[in-house]
Amino acid sequence: MKTPWVDVERVRVPALLLIVSALLATLTLYASTYTVIFITSVLMYIVLTMSWVLFSAPTGYISLAPAAFFGVGIYTSALLGKELPLLLVILFGGLASLCLALLVGALTLRLRGIYFAIFTFGLVELIKHLLLWYEVNMTGTRGRFVIVVDNNTIYYVMVTILVVLLLTVHLIKGSKFGLALQSIGEDEDAAAHMGVNVNRLKTVTFAASAAFVGAAGAIMATRWTYIDPYIAFDPLFSFMPVLMAIFGGLGQFYGPIIGATILAFLEEILITRFPYYYMLIFGSVLVVTILYLPDGLAGLVPKLRRRISGRKRAHSGG
Amino acid sequence: MRILEGESVTKNFGGLAAVAQVDFAVHRGEVVGLIGPNGAGKTTLFNLISGALVPKSGTIRLRGENITGLKPHLICRKGVARTFQSVKVFGHMPVHANVLVGALFGTPNRMSAEDANRETAELLEFVGLSGAGALPARDLTLANQKRLEVARALATQPEVLLLDELMAGLNPTEVAETMDLVAKIRERGITLLMIEHVMKAIMCACDRIIVLHHGKKIAEGTPQEVATSRTVVEVYLGE
Amino acid sequence: MLVTILDIVIAGLLLGGLYALIAIGLSLQYGVARVLNISHGEFIMLGALTTWSLHHALGISPLASLAVCGPVAFLLGFVIHRTLFKRLLRNSGSPAVFEANSMLASFGLLFIIQNVALITWGPEIRGYSYLAIPVDLAGALFGANRLVTLGLALAIGLAFYLFLTRTRTGKGIRAAAQDPATAALMGVDINNMLALCFALGAGMAGIAGMLISMSYPVNAGMGLEYTVIAIIVVVLGGLGSIPGSFIGGFVLGLIGSLVTYFEPGLALVAYYAIFILLLLARPTGIMGK
Numbered sequence: 001m002k003t004p005w006v007d008v009e010r011v012r013v014p015a016l017l018l019i020v021s022a023l024l025a026t027l028t029l030y031a032s033t034y035t036v037i038f039i040t041s042v043l044m045y046i047v048l049t050m051s052w053v054l055f056s057a058p059t060g061y062i063s064l065a066p067a068a069f070f071g072v073g074i075y076t077s078a079l080l081g082k083e084l085p086l087l088l089v090i091l092f093g094g095l096a097s098l099c100l101a102l103l104v105g106a107l108t109l110r111l112r113g114i115y116f117a118i119f120t121f122g123l124v125e126l127i128k129h130l131l132l133w134y135e136v137n138m139t140g141t142r143g144r145f146v147i148v149v150d151n152n153t154i155y156y157v158m159v160t161i162l163v164v165l166l167l168t169v170h171l172i173k174g175s176k177f178g179l180a181l182q183s184i185g186e187d188e189d190a191a192a193h194m195g196v197n198v199n200r201l202k203t204v205t206f207a208a209s210a211a212f213v214g215a216a217g218a219i220m221a222t223r224w225t226y227i228d229p230y231i232a233f234d235p236l237f238s239f240m241p242v243l244m245a246i247f248g249g250l251g252q253f254y255g256p257i258i259g260a261t262i263l264a265f266l267e268e269i270l271i272t273r274f275p276y277y278y279m280l281i282f283g284s285v286l287v288v289t290i291l292y293l294p295d296g297l298a299g300l301v302p303k304l305r306r307r308i309s310g311r312k313r314a315h316s317g318g
Numbered sequence: 319m320r321i322l323e324g325e326s327v328t329k330n331f332g333g334l335a336a337v338a339q340v341d342f343a344v345h346r347g348e349v350v351g352l353i354g355p356n357g358a359g360k361t362t363l364f365n366l367i368s369g370a371l372v373p374k375s376g377t378i379r380l381r382g383e384n385i386t387g388l389k390p391h392l393i394c395r396k397g398v399a400r401t402f403q404s405v406k407v408f409g410h411m412p413v414h415a416n417v418l419v420g421a422l423f424g425t426p427n428r429m430s431a432e433d434a435n436r437e438t439a440e441l442l443e444f445v446g447l448s449g450a451g452a453l454p455a456r457d458l459t460l461a462n463q464k465r466l467e468v469a470r471a472l473a474t475q476p477e478v479l480l481l482d483e484l485m486a487g488l489n490p491t492e493v494a495e496t497m498d499l500v501a502k503i504r505e506r507g508i509t510l511l512m513i514e515h516v517m518k519a520i521m522c523a524c525d526r527i528i529v530l531h532h533g534k535k536i537a538e539g540t541p542q543e544v545a546t547s548r549t550v551v552e553v554y555l556g557e
Numbered sequence: 558m559l560v561t562i563l564d565i566v567i568a569g570l571l572l573g574g575l576y577a578l579i580a581i582g583l584s585l586q587y588g589v590a591r592v593l594n595i596s597h598g599e600f601i602m603l604g605a606l607t608t609w610s611l612h613h614a615l616g617i618s619p620l621a622s623l624a625v626c627g628p629v630a631f632l633l634g635f636v637i638h639r640t641l642f643k644r645l646l647r648n649s650g651s652p653a654v655f656e657a658n659s660m661l662a663s664f665g666l667l668f669i670i671q672n673v674a675l676i677t678w679g680p681e682i683r684g685y686s687y688l689a690i691p692v693d694l695a696g697a698l699f700g701a702n703r704l705v706t707l708g709l710a711l712a713i714g715l716a717f718y719l720f721l722t723r724t725r726t727g728k729g730i731r732a733a734a735q736d737p738a739t740a741a742l743m744g745v746d747i748n749n750m751l752a753l754c755f756a757l758g759a760g761m762a763g764i765a766g767m768l769i770s771m772s773y774p775v776n777a778g779m780g781l782e783y784t785v786i787a788i789i790v791v792v793l794g795g796l797g798s799i800p801g802s803f804i805g806g807f808v809l810g811l812i813g814s815l816v817t818y819f820e821p822g823l824a825l826v827a828y829y830a831i832f833i834l835l836l837l838a839r840p841t842g843i844m845g846k
Contacts, residue, residue, distance in 0.1 A: 277672065283668035286661065
């Protein structure tokens with residue numbers, strides 16, 4: 001019997017990654033401006049979703065704060081965009097979000113998960129009010145103008161953020177910190193008693209996830225020329241990552257990525273065709289997913305596999 | 319030498335004193351039993367020692383060092399490990415990963431990944447779970463989950479091990495096997511403090527017994543002394 | 558000086574009455590049905606905009622709209638609980654899982670309801686004038702509409718208190734809030750109880766929306782802020798404690814009035830500061846378990 005020249009099983013995933021990476025790296029060379037802009041949005045959603053997954057998936061602490069960190073990144077861009085080179089602006093956007101997350105984490109992660117969720121839920125409104133008050137009373141202006149950056153640059157920055165994020169997630173998952181995070185999600189008390197510094201680990205991971213969201217916000221801000229607290233702090237950006245992660249399924253690494261990609265495509269279609277209905281549809285997708293597909297799309301894969309192999313067995317049996 | 323001791327340890331919940339000015343001392347190498355009717359404060363005392371709760375007043379010392387009110391992960395690294403009354407394994411994680419967490423995070427000195435893995439394998443063998451390494455912890459039987467908890471706690475290289483009702487819910491065979499395990503742990507030089515309701519186990523395995531009732535220490539002594547103490551008999555029969 | 562303090566206090570009570578009402582609604586939903594309904598504010602919004610529509614299109618007085626907002630919101634809540642949350646309860650393996658899932662589901666609900674409102678009423682800010690007659694109280698002027706709001710909030714609070722303590726169903730609710738398992742053993746129809754409480758919470762939100770529309774402008778996006786305030790009050794009063802939510806509402810209203818006097822626009826920030834301070838100091842709230 002001939003042995004295959006290439007072990008297809010083992011080469012499959014790396015090959016896929018290589019192809020996708022090559023396509024993404026060269027996108028600006030062959031794609032239209034519209035496509036570049038669109039893919040940038042898709043990548044942005046993957047960044048938001050995977051950062052959410054980085055912290056909330058293993059620990060079980062549901063964060064509804066991504067919109068707050070995104071907004072902080074946006075505002076950092078607006079504030080510093082004219083003073084500093086782009087790269088520093090992005091870094092500061094990430095840094096500002098990281099600091100906010102450290103503060104929020106230090107205060108609320110020592111509490112039960114429900115309090116943390118509640119606090120992060122209201123964080124968007126809180127910061128919006130704070131900024132509005134500040135702008136009305138202190139600076140006298142409402143909103144700011146953001147520097148303009150060309151679409152290709154925005155695209156490559158987003159790709160870079162995504163790559164760094166995915167590497168980070170992958171490394172953490174395989175490391176002892178990933179193990180510790182999981183143990184926190186399983187039984188926080190027991191984890192603490194086995195030597196895991198739960199508060200510190202939770203806070204640091206939360207801060208790391210926020211940094212990526214902040215960086216993404218900082219670069220995306222350059223697409224909108226004018227921002228104000230209402231535009232920057234939109235609860236939608238807390239909703240979408242959660243929806244995409246759950247829809248895609250938290251059981252596998254690729255689950256949230258697939259979820260984000262599919263729903264980002266859906267958003268694009270809906271915004272052009274049914275702009276008045278898309279929140280209705282996405283809200284329904286979340287509800288339906290929670291009810292009928294709790295493990296998301298990734299959860300379907302093992303079920304489908306079993307069904308397929310089951311059928312095979314039935315056919316090959318005597 | 320007193321390895322673990324407590325002085326006037328007190329804890330209130332609302333208006334109720336769960337633990338009321340308890341003095342206790344455990345010597346290195348001893349096996350000490352902690353008994354008392356339900357609600358006597360035994361698990362609360364464990365929680366105060368391990369750092370899960372902070373005492374209202376009183377001091378707890380490990381090797382002479384004051385550990386009162388320290389966070390659980392610090393107390394673990396200083397050498398006190400425990401199992402839980404309601405088994406708290408990391409259910410969705412494989413058995414070996416459960417033990418690995420202890421080995422990687424709970425030891426006084428950092429262990430390399432290699433050493434930790436080796437230690438994990440050794441401990442799984444020690445408690446008799448070698449074959450189950452890859453199974454999710456929640457798929458184990460209750461008796462095996464309890465053994466897993468022991469292995470996990472041992473992975474943190476403790477000097478003192480607190481066992482909270484290790485025998486609860488086990489049939490007589492399993493109880494006997496667990497008693498063997500306790501003896502083996504003792505042979506390793508680890509000091510043991512055990513909460514138990516299974517009298518036979520306590521009487522056989524312990525050097526000394528402390529009796530709690532309504533949060534207070536009402537008796538202390540050898541198994542013989544405690545068994546014949548009128549106070550203790552009254553408390554148990556009077557219940 | 559005294560006049561100013563009195564003004565602040567009265568303004569605080571007016572605000573507090575409203576907050577108390579929204580908070581009791583959420584407290585019922587979380588305390589009994591164990592659903593942290595973050596779409597609570599959207600029910601308020603629906604009540605508000607429905608009242609506006611009835612007033613604007615048919616000239617119906619808001620007080621009369623009470624007969625529509627309350628029951629319709631109640632029914633909506635009942636249906637939603639029966640179709641969504643009840644099923645979720647069955648699917649969820651543990652109370653903790655249900656708590657997380659139901660909160661997320663209500664997050665989805667938030668966007669569904671808001672979108673429906675946007676389609677129906679558009680994003681514009683709506684308002685109307687009703688009973689805007691100034692009434693002189695302790696030297697300051699307050700709109701009669703706001704006094705009516707306080708009166709109604711107190712009346713509903715009292716009625717609800719009597720309902721909880723005097724009627725059989727009410728006692729069942731209190732039992733279910735304290736200990737659902739035992740309550741079920743004692744013959745309380747738990748299934749209907751959960752839906753009932755959720756629906757009552759929604760009904761109260763609808764009524765609160767009606768009251769808000771009498772004194773403030775309303776629009777499809779108004780819900781979120783009220784949800785956040787309701788949550789803060791519920792935590793302040795002790796998660797799951799209905800009397801706690803009532804008192805907490807007034808406490809927060811007074812604080813809001815005080816802060817607004819010195820620095821309008823920072824009320825929510827002040828609420829949040831209190832929120833976080835309370836959580837750190839005493840996570841169980843004023844009257845929490």
